[in-house]
Amino acid sequence: MRTAAPVRSPSLGHVKTWVFDMDNTLYSPRVNLFAQIDRRMEAYVGRLLGLPPEEARAVQKRYFHEHGTTLRGLMLSHGVDPHDFLSFVHDIDFSVLSPDPRLRQALLRLPGRRFVFTNGDRPYALKVLGALGVEDCFDGLFDIHAMAYHPKPDPRAYRELLDTFDIRPDSALMVDDMAYNLRPAKALGMTTVWLDNGSERGAFGHGPEFVDYEATELADFLERVVA
Secondary structure, X not given: OOOOEOOOOOOXXXXXXXEEOOOOOOOOHHHOXXXXXXXXXXXXXXXXXXXXXXXXXXXXXXXXXXXXXXXXXXXXXHOOOHHHHHHHHOOOOHHHOOOOHHHHHHHHHOXXXXXXXXXXXXXXXXXXXXXXXXXXXXXXXXXXXOOOOOOOOOHHHHHHHHHHXXXXXXXXXXXXXXXXXXXXXXXXXXXXXXXXXXXXXXXXXXOOOOOOEEEOOHHHHHHHHHO
């Protein structure tokens, strides 16, 4: 049973730093942007290992589930160059995204600093943020390279984020569509928000002990915060 506090009355006056996952968080999973990336990853694995599509997809998914990202599994098992992989898989059509003025205004009204914390890389993230019209709403971006390729939910990524931007966890909040990505944030003392918006495996590993708030739509949650 989920026992997280309801979205309608968030008590967040202590929050001075806002940390946001990007994919399927800053935009709706309904645009299915990751489906394009998924196909590109499958093609990369197939080309690398000489596998037909079905077998390549099985390897891709196994690495994702075992290591947090397909990239991490490929690096550990096959010595793949992360820049080569990310350049290939992020060569996608961004026109499925469109500017989100409501999200932009909600972000800009938040008190304190705002950061993007993504398992993607900076070039890809900047394209996504630009397509959403929110690229200038953030004080920093922490990507997979900055994590030294230890992707969320590896606790090392979270500690490095806090250290890099001098973030106090007891005055920080993190939003993510993947519930299990919030466990390390809560362990460090951050306030957590699970965006329960129907993303693939979003509820996997959910635990009320590390989810403080739940919401279904980000702009709506943020508007309630700043109301």
